[in-house]
Amino acid sequence: MDNNNNSIEDQPAGKKKPTTLLLIPCLLITTSMLLLYLSQNKFILISSSTTTTISDSDHSRLRYDPCVGRYIYIHNLPSRFNKDILQDCESISRPKDKISMCRYIENSGFGPQMGDGDYGDSTDSKYSPSWYATNQFMLEVIFHEKMKTYECLTSNSSLASAIYVPYYAGLDLRRYMQWSCNVSERDAAGKEMFKWLKKQPQWKGLSGKNHFLVTGRISKDFRRYSEDNSSWGTNLMLLPESQNLSFLTIERSPKRQNEFAIPYPTYFHPTSAVEIRQWQDKMKLTNRTLLFSFAGAQRPSKNYKGLVRTQVIEQCNSSSKACRFLDCDVKTNICDDPISLMKLFESSVFCLQPPGDSLTRRSVFDSILAGCIPVFFSQGSAYKQYTWHIPNNISEYSVYISYKELRNEGKNKIEEILRGIPNEKVVGMRENVIRLVPKIVYTKPNRHKPDGGTLEDAFDIAVKGVVKRIEETRREIQD
Numbered sequence: 001m002d003n004n005n006n007s008i009e010d011q012p013a014g015k016k017k018p019t020t021l022l023l024i025p026c027l028l029i030t031t032s033m034l035l036l037y038l039s040q041n042k043f044i045l046i047s048s049s050t051t052t053t054i055s056d057s058d059h060s061r062l063r064y065d066p067c068v069g070r071y072i073y074i075h076n077l078p079s080r081f082n083k084d085i086l087q088d089c090e091s092i093s094r095p096k097d098k099i100s101m102c103r104y105i106e107n108s109g110f111g112p113q114m115g116d117g118d119y120g121d122s123t124d125s126k127y128s129p130s131w132y133a134t135n136q137f138m139l140e141v142i143f144h145e146k147m148k149t150y151e152c153l154t155s156n157s158s159l160a161s162a163i164y165v166p167y168y169a170g171l172d173l174r175r176y177m178q179w180s181c182n183v184s185e186r187d188a189a190g191k192e193m194f195k196w197l198k199k200q201p202q203w204k205g206l207s208g209k210n211h212f213l214v215t216g217r218i219s220k221d222f223r224r225y226s227e228d229n230s231s232w233g234t235n236l237m238l239l240p241e242s243q244n245l246s247f248l249t250i251e252r253s254p255k256r257q258n259e260f261a262i263p264y265p266t267y268f269h270p271t272s273a274v275e276i277r278q279w280q281d282k283m284k285l286t287n288r289t290l291l292f293s294f295a296g297a298q299r300p301s302k303n304y305k306g307l308v309r310t311q312v313i314e315q316c317n318s319s320s321k322a323c324r325f326l327d328c329d330v331k332t333n334i335c336d337d338p339i340s341l342m343k344l345f346e347s348s349v350f351c352l353q354p355p356g357d358s359l360t361r362r363s364v365f366d367s368i369l370a371g372c373i374p375v376f377f378s379q380g381s382a383y384k385q386y387t388w389h390i391p392n393n394i395s396e397y398s399v400y401i402s403y404k405e406l407r408n409e410g411k412n413k414i415e416e417i418l419r420g421i422p423n424e425k426v427v428g429m430r431e432n433v434i435r436l437v438p439k440i441v442y443t444k445p446n447r448h449k450p451d452g453g454t455l456e457d458a459f460d461i462a463v464k465g466v467v468k469r470i471e472e473t474r475r476e477i478q479d
Contacts, residue, residue, distance in 0.1 A: 067152035070467060073160035073202065074147060075211075081167045081193055082144065085175070092174040098336055101135070101174070108445055109141030110134050110269050114338060126282065130275060130444070133338050134265045136362040139216035139250060140168040142265055142442050146459045149445040157202045161467045163211045165245070167193050169236055170217035182229045190222075190236040198241065208244040209473050212466045218251035218358045219259050246466050251360040254384045260469070261385035262462040263440045264362035266369050267338040271444050273455045280434050283346070283371030292316070292350035292375065292418055295326040295341055295363060304403065305355035308377045311406050312354045312414070319415040324348075345370035349426060350399065350418050353381055360385055369441065371434045373426070375399040375414070377406060388465040389439045389458060397432040 089102035110132040222236040252259035316323040328335035351367035359380040
């Protein structure tokens with residue numbers, strides 16, 4: 001970088017240029033300002049009283065930086081909000097759990113590998129080493145581990161498009177799920193976490209509106225309105241500070257504008273796009289001997305969700321030649337075996353997905369992974385939930401049967417509706433379901449991208465979605 005330091009007096013006699021003509025370019029040089037757009041309408045202003053230039057290589061690097069608008073900063077929370085919870089893993093195991101949660105935190109939260117002891121048949125060649133007995137509530141750990149290897153991390157929070165808060169709120173809740181725990185115990189960590197956040201410089205300015213947090217439980221578990229000790233859950237999402245955060249959760253409330261649903265973890269965590277394509281090809285060729293199936297347990301018929309499930313089980317049992325019911329009653333262990341579940345879904349054309357304890361089910365994503373067309377009985381089970389990951393052309397990959405139709409149209413209505421779908425339509429729907437597989441799996445951290453190709457999994461789509469949402473929030477504030 002060369003500066004032009006020649007003054008007017010240095011010019012040869014008789015060849016001085018008019019002062020005004022010289023002052024104009026000097027003023028342009030000495031007051032020049034370089035505005036570099038880095039992300040979400042933020043600029044770095046560089047000014048100098050001397051001539052400043054930037055090399056072509058720097059221009060090129062900044063212009064083509066693939067992380068522009070994608071940088072994420074991770075808060076270094078005190079260990080009591082994440083790491084200590086895992087180290088005290090017995091505290092997040094409950095007496096009725098058939099398997100200790102300590103096993104599920106293995107392998108970056110994926111859990112024990114299939115074929116490891118009680119977790120499936122290791123001789124089944126269909127399932128590669130990328131299959132694990134993953135617990136449905138481990139999303140907080142999985143997401144955090146993947147975020148640690150995210151390609152656009154930054155240690156400079158001023159460059160970040162979004163700021164991630166790695167608090168394991170769902171696992172923390174499990175430590176206090178006994179009814180003997182009072183609400184102040186359950187709520188303490190969330191309040192302490194926000195107290196810590198508000199002291200950080202990153203919180204100031206936007207008051208946390210550029211922050212996001214991932215929970216591995218349904219959002220309803222964090223919206224306890226009552227202070228009665230017998231009431232369920234915590235009040236994390238009702239705290240004033242929470243209204244500014246974006247929450248990524250396995251089930252959202254459609255009424256909440258700062259909640260966004262992302263897929264439950266499945267059992268498959270591939271390392272490459274090639275591995276995903278190989279699995280998709282297998283599912284296209286799978287022989288499906290059952291028209292439909294359901295894996296689940298009975299629920300009390302006291303509300304809409306219980307009534308729907310009762311009807312589904314009764315109709316499946318009455319269509320015994322076309323449907324198989326895998327009873328997941330707590331007294332049995334068969335539904336804890338990933339391979340038993342996957343083989344059922346792989347042998348079925350349609351998989352019934354009625355609501356259970358909540359509107360959503362992990363089974364939805366296991367069935368999609370198996371190429372089984374999901375059958376929904378509530379709009380809130382998927383269509384109003386996973387808008388980042390599942391397309392809105394619902395009839396192209398799923399079947400919807402309303403409760404009224406289910407209840408009033410006869411004991412074999414499900415079978416009748418499914419048999420009425422033309423075969424060519426079924427084939428097309430299955431192909432569309434199988435195309436969704438990359439979008440609903442969480443690949444291994446540091447996964448290989450063959451030939452430099454993009455492998456966009458559930459994590460990548462979620463990050464892209466939350467960054468876009470925070471960008472929109474910034475624009476609203478600026479307007």
